[in-house]
Amino acid sequence: MTTPKSFLPVVNKPLIYYQFYLLSKYGIDTVILAIGQHCKTYKEVFSIAKKAGIKLYISCEKNPLGTAGGIKNSRKFLKGEKEFFVFNGDIISDCDLEEMLNFHKEKDAFATICTTTVDNPSAFGVIDIDGEKRIRAFIEKPLKPASNIINAGIYILQSDILNEIPDGKETSIEKETFPELINKGKGLYAFLHTGYWIDVGTIENYKKANFDAIKLKSYIEDSDEPPSNNNFYRNICIQGSLIKGRNIVFGEGVEIRGNVIIGDGCYIGSKAIIQDSILFENVIIGENSWVSQSIIGNSVFIEDNCEVKNCAIADSSRLCRFSKIANI
Numbered sequence: 001m002t003t004p005k006s007f008l009p010v011v012n013k014p015l016i017y018y019q020f021y022l023l024s025k026y027g028i029d030t031v032i033l034a035i036g037q038h039c040k041t042y043k044e045v046f047s048i049a050k051k052a053g054i055k056l057y058i059s060c061e062k063n064p065l066g067t068a069g070g071i072k073n074s075r076k077f078l079k080g081e082k083e084f085f086v087f088n089g090d091i092i093s094d095c096d097l098e099e100m101l102n103f104h105k106e107k108d109a110f111a112t113i114c115t116t117t118v119d120n121p122s123a124f125g126v127i128d129i130d131g132e133k134r135i136r137a138f139i140e141k142p143l144k145p146a147s148n149i150i151n152a153g154i155y156i157l158q159s160d161i162l163n164e165i166p167d168g169k170e171t172s173i174e175k176e177t178f179p180e181l182i183n184k185g186k187g188l189y190a191f192l193h194t195g196y197w198i199d200v201g202t203i204e205n206y207k208k209a210n211f212d213a214i215k216l217k218s219y220i221e222d223s224d225e226p227p228s229n230n231n232f233y234r235n236i237c238i239q240g241s242l243i244k245g246r247n248i249v250f251g252e253g254v255e256i257r258g259n260v261i262i263g264d265g266c267y268i269g270s271k272a273i274i275q276d277s278i279l280f281e282n283v284i285i286g287e288n289s290w291v292s293q294s295i296i297g298n299s300v301f302i303e304d305n306c307e308v309k310n311c312a313i314a315d316s317s318r319l320c321r322f323s324k325i326a327n328i
Contacts, residue, residue, distance in 0.1 A: 016045055018092060018213040020052035026097040028085070032057045032077045034070035068173035071157075072165040081159055088153030092209045094196040095154055103191045104156045107133070110186040111161060111178070114154035116197045124199075125151035125174050127190050135188040138178045149190070152197055203295060203312050210278055211259040214241050236268075240276075251287065269304065286321070 023031065031054050035042060039060040049056035059074040071086060078084055083104070085097065095114055104112040113135065115127050121142075127149045128137040138151070151174060164181060165171055181188055200206045236242075236254040244262040251270030258276035262268070266279055269287035279285075279296045286304035294308050297315035302308060306319050309326040319325065 016048055018209070019087070020049060020054055022092075022094060023097075024052050024054065028097075029053065030055045030057070032059055032074050034059045034061075034074050036061045036064050036070065063168075064170050065168070066170040066172045068165045068171040068177045069169060071173065072162055072167065072171075075162050078159060078162070083156055083158050086155040086157060090199055090201045091153035092196075092198050092200060092212075093152060093154060093193065095152070095193045096195075100154070100191045100193075101156060103189070107189045108187060109156070109189045110158050110181065111188045112156040112191050113138075113178070113188065114152040114193050115149050115190045116152045116193045117148045118150055119148070121145040121148045121150050127151060129190045133190050133192075135178075135182060135190050138174065138182065138188075140172075140175050149192075152193055153199070154193075207276075207278060207293070207295065210261055211276070214243060214259050214261070245281070263298075280315075 020031070031049060033042060033045065033056065035058060039058055042058055046056050057074075057077045059070070059077060061070060061073055065073055067088070083101075093114070093116075100112065100114060103109075113127065115129075118124065122145055123141060125138060125140045126142055126145045126147055127135055128139065128146060129135055129149065139146070155173075161177070161181075165173075165177060171177060178188060196212075198205055198209050198212070200209045235250045235252050236256055238256045240256060240258040240260065242256045242260050242262070245264035245266075247265050248262055249267045251268060251272065253271040254268050255271075255273045256275075257273065260274050260276070261278045262274070263279055263281040263283070265282040267284045268274065269285055269289065271288050272285045273290040273292070274285070275290070275292040277291050277294045277296065279291075280298040280300075282299045283296050284301045285291060285296075286302055286306060288304055289302050289306040289308075291302065291308045293310045295312045296302070296308070297313055297317065299316045300313050301318045302313075303319060303321040303323070305322045307324045307326070308319070311325055311327050313319075313325075
């Protein structure tokens with residue numbers, strides 16, 4: 001396997017399990033997280049990386065540096081690498097990294113951009129390519145797209161690209177670096193990916209990506225109780241799949257329906273129903289409450305007899321008893 005051993009993502013934390021799983025398939029054993037802020041909140045990711053057999057580094061930015069600047073800021077971790085992968089942290093894909101690397105080498109590319117096709121490309125970066133798959137233009141989020149081939153947010157970059165990115169300056173690799181490289185005649189090529197790809201930048205896509213990970217069983221469960229422990233699950237009826245963290249308390253008669261993810265330190269009151277939803281950490285769900293197709297942020301308190309449907313509830317929110325909230 002000739003895959004480069006370094007991988008540089010801008011991470012979307014709750015899906016890091018899924019990303020590490022995909023990377024480990026291709027023998028990638030080193031990950032650098034380029035983080036603009038809140039670096040301390042990512043410390044727990046080290047234990048996740050260790051379970052996946054991945055060596056983890058975190059590259060923090062004192063000031064926002066953009067997508068290209070974040071890569072340049074990580075250069076001290078990339079010494080000795082001839083080329084390396086970059087993943088945008090809000091992208092989940094089953095792209096064949098070995099095939100992409102072979103394509104990169106065959107084209108003797110300076111940079112290879114993974115592309116995919118979408119029905120509505122106006123919200124993405126559109127790629128204009130020639131018959132040899134060389135990129136002629138990189139158009140970020142055009143109002144009138146000339147094609148439906150978009151930037152899929154996965155790159156292979158030669159290490160020399162670090163010389164093309166200014167030090168300490170906020171720089172966009174999509175809007176500035178790539179167009180400048182094309183103008184200089186550098187070889188940028190488009191690798192077409194036809195498999196699974198999703199941008200988790202919307203609430204609906206975020207839920208979908210998490211539930212897809214459950215269906216594919218491509219996650220590492222960080223739980224204090226094994227699924228085989230029937231005593232722990234005696235209070236709940238599971239009609240679907242439950243992925244849970246640590247220190248969770250379930251009341252009597254709780255129902256889990258569909259795909260459910262529950263973070264650390266949550267309390268689910270008696271006879272509550274959780275259906276196709278994601279609960280972050282330290283969430284309290286009161287008795288007889290029903291949460292369906294929703295995302296519940298950290299430290300949310302939903303009191304007794306509430307109903308929440310198809311909503312995203314912000315951190316530290318509180319819903320009083322008998323509240324009903326739905327986004328139809």
